[in-house]
Amino acid sequence: MIDPMTDGPSGVLQPIAPRNPLIILCAPAHADVLEPQFARYALDYDVRTTHSCAETLALLRSLAHDDQVALVVAETEVPDAHVLMAFHRWRSLVPRARRIIAAHSDHFRERAEELRPGLATGKYDAYLLMPRGVRDEEFHTTVTELLSDWGSTAPVVASMQIVSPRLDALTSALRDFAFQMGMPAEVVTPDSEIGREIIARHGDGTRFPIVSALNNLTAQPSSVRDLAVTIYGSSEGLRTVVLESDAVGGQAGTSSMIRNYLGFPRGISGMRLSQRARNQAIRFGTRFYTGWPVEHVVLGEPGEPHRVLTGGGEVHTRAVVIATGVAYRRLGIDRVEELVGLGVHYGAAVSAAPEMEDRDVFVVGGGNSAGQAALHLAKYARSVTILIRRPEIAQTMSDYLIREMQYVPSISIRPCSQVVDGGGEGRLEWIDIRDLNTEEVTRAQAGGLFLLLGAEPKCDWVPSGICPHDNGFVLTGRDVPKEFWHEGLPPANLATSVPGLFAAGDIRAGSMKRVAAASGEGASVVPLVHAHLAASPGPAN
Numbered sequence: 001m002i003d004p005m006t007d008g009p010s011g012v013l014q015p016i017a018p019r020n021p022l023i024i025l026c027a028p029a030h031a032d033v034l035e036p037q038f039a040r041y042a043l044d045y046d047v048r049t050t051h052s053c054a055e056t057l058a059l060l061r062s063l064a065h066d067d068q069v070a071l072v073v074a075e076t077e078v079p080d081a082h083v084l085m086a087f088h089r090w091r092s093l094v095p096r097a098r099r100i101i102a103a104h105s106d107h108f109r110e111r112a113e114e115l116r117p118g119l120a121t122g123k124y125d126a127y128l129l130m131p132r133g134v135r136d137e138e139f140h141t142t143v144t145e146l147l148s149d150w151g152s153t154a155p156v157v158a159s160m161q162i163v164s165p166r167l168d169a170l171t172s173a174l175r176d177f178a179f180q181m182g183m184p185a186e187v188v189t190p191d192s193e194i195g196r197e198i199i200a201r202h203g204d205g206t207r208f209p210i211v212s213a214l215n216n217l218t219a220q221p222s223s224v225r226d227l228a229v230t231i232y233g234s235s236e237g238l239r240t241v242v243l244e245s246d247a248v249g250g251q252a253g254t255s256s257m258i259r260n261y262l263g264f265p266r267g268i269s270g271m272r273l274s275q276r277a278r279n280q281a282i283r284f285g286t287r288f289y290t291g292w293p294v295e296h297v298v299l300g301e302p303g304e305p306h307r308v309l310t311g312g313g314e315v316h317t318r319a320v321v322i323a324t325g326v327a328y329r330r331l332g333i334d335r336v337e338e339l340v341g342l343g344v345h346y347g348a349a350v351s352a353a354p355e356m357e358d359r360d361v362f363v364v365g366g367g368n369s370a371g372q373a374a375l376h377l378a379k380y381a382r383s384v385t386i387l388i389r390r391p392e393i394a395q396t397m398s399d400y401l402i403r404e405m406q407y408v409p410s411i412s413i414r415p416c417s418q419v420v421d422g423g424g425e426g427r428l429e430w431i432d433i434r435d436l437n438t439e440e441v442t443r444a445q446a447g448g449l450f451l452l453l454g455a456e457p458k459c460d461w462v463p464s465g466i467c468p469h470d471n472g473f474v475l476t477g478r479d480v481p482k483e484f485w486h487e488g489l490p491p492a493n494l495a496t497s498v499p500g501l502f503a504a505g506d507i508r509a510g511s512m513k514r515v516a517a518a519s520g521e522g523a524s525v526v527p528l529v530h531a532h533l534a535a536s537p538g539p540a541n
Contacts, residue, residue, distance in 0.1 A: 169341030180247030228291020245293030249274025343428025359447025
C-alpha cells in the first residue's frame with residue numbers, strides 16, 4: 001500500500017502532485033494479480049494500489065488536481081462499500097477518469113448479472129476478467145483503449161500551437177478544427193516562452209493568431225479554411241477525392257461519444273471514429289481536401305465529366321457522391337450569434353469543455369447528441385442544464401442516456417424552455433430563458449451555451465437538375481418525381497435524377513440520420529458508382 005499523502009515541513013499533510021498521471025488499483029484481495037499486469041504501464045503512469053473504498057477516497061482527495069487520475073481499476077469485492085457505490089463516490093472526485101471492474105475468476109460469472117447493467121448507465125466503462133497468465137492482450141487492449149480515450153480529453157503533447165493574446169472567436173474555431181482533425185492544439189500567449197519562439201520563427205508578431213504545426217510550419221490564418229489549405233496542399237491526377245468544407249466527420253465528428261456504432265462496445269468519440277475512417281480511406285488511395293467547400297457543380301454533357309467547383313480549384317469527375325450531411329440549426333439571436341466561439345458553441349465542441357471548469361453550462365437540444373454533450377461537459381462544469389421545448393425528454397432521447405444522466409447530480413433537465421437572449425462583455429455571461437407554459441422570462445448566469453438544435457441541409461450549391469425535397473434534402477430513387485424517371489424506371493436507390501450524381505447519408509431525403517445508417521449507405525453507393533462508370537467509359541480525372 002502506498003501512503004496517499006506526505007508530511008510537509010510542519011507535519012501538515014500536503015497534496016500530492018504525481019510526476020505522471022495515476023492508475024489506481026483498488027485491489028483488497030488480488031493485488032498480487034493486478035500489480036504485475038499493470039507494471040507494463042509504469043513508464044508513463046504512476047501505478048498505485050489501495051485496499052478499500054475509503055483508502056481510495058483518501059488518495060483522490062489528496063490530489064492537487066482532479067485530472068491527475070487516468071484510470072481506476074477495482075475488484076468486484078470492496079470491503080467497505082458495494083463496488084458500484086464506490087465508483088459513484090470516486091467519480092464525484094475524478095469525473096474524467098476511466099473506470100474498470102476487474103473480476104477474479106472466482107467471482108466473474110456470479111457477479112456479472114448484477115454488475116453488467118451498470119455499464120448501460122455509465123457507472124463504469126468495462127467489466128473484465130482478471131488475467132490468469134502473462135500477455136493477456138485482450139485485457140490490455142481494453143485498458144489501452146480507455147487510456148487513449150482519457151488522453152484524447154487531456155492530451156499530454158500538443159501537435160499544434162496557436163499564439164494569440166486572447167481566446168477570441170477565430171482562435172477558438174482554429175483550436176476546435178485542430179481537435180476534430182486529431183491534432184490537439186494548445187493556445188499560448190505571445191509573451192510565453194513558446195509564443196516568443198514561434199513569433200521569432202515566423203518573423204511577424206503584429207497580427208494574431210499565429211499557428212505553428214507540422215515540423216515548425218507557421219501561418220497567420222484569417223479563417224479555418226486558411227489553416228486547412230495551409231496544412232493540406234494540392235495535387236493532380238487524382239482518382240478518388242473527398243472535398244470537405246470543415247473537419248472530417250462533419251456533425252458526427254463533433255460528438256463527444258457515439259455509443260450505438262457496431263464494433264465499439266465502450267463507445268467512441270466522433271473525432272476518433274472520423275479519423276479512423278479517414279485513415280482507412282487513405283490506405284485505399286483516397287485524397288482528402290479539407291477546407292475546400294464546394295461552391296457549385298457544373299453538369300457535364302453526355303459522355304463528358306462533371307465539374308466540381310471549389311474555392312481552391314475545380315475537379316473533373318464522372319461520378320459525384322453528395323454526402324455533406326447536415327448542420328446544426330442556428331438559434332438566430334443576433335447577440336448570441338456574435339458570441340459563437342466565446343462561450344457559445346454549436347455542437348458538442350469537445351475541445352472547449354475544459355474551459356467550462358467551475359462554470360454553469362446550458363445545453364439546448366433533446367436528442368442523443370445533446371445528452372452525450374451534457375455527460376461530457378459534466379466532467380468539467382459546475383452544473384449542466386439541458387433546455388428542451390418539449391414537456392418530456394424521453395420523447396427524443398434514448399433511454400440509456402437518460403438513465404446515465406440520472407447518476408450525474410450536476411446534470412438537470414429543464415423542460416418547456418427556450419433561450420430568447422444572451423450576452424456578456426467579451427464572452428457569454430448570461431442567457432434569458434422563456435418558460436413556454438407561463439411565458440415568464442428569467443435570466444441565468446451562463447459560462448457556456450452549447451446548441452444542438454436539430455439538423456438542416458446545406459446543399460444550396462447543388463445543380464438545378466437535381467430534385468430537392470421541399471425541406472432541402474436531396475431526393476433519390478423512387479422519391480424522385482416520375483417526370484425525371486428514365487423510360488419509366490426510377491433512379492437507383494441512392495441515385496439522384498442526374499446520371500453520375502448520387503447522395504448518401506443524412507443529406508438524402510428519408511435517411512435514418514444515424515452514423516451507422518450513413519456508413520451503410522456509403523458502402524451501398526460504391527457498386528452504383530462502379531455500375532455508372534462501367535456504363536459510361538471515359539477518362540477518369
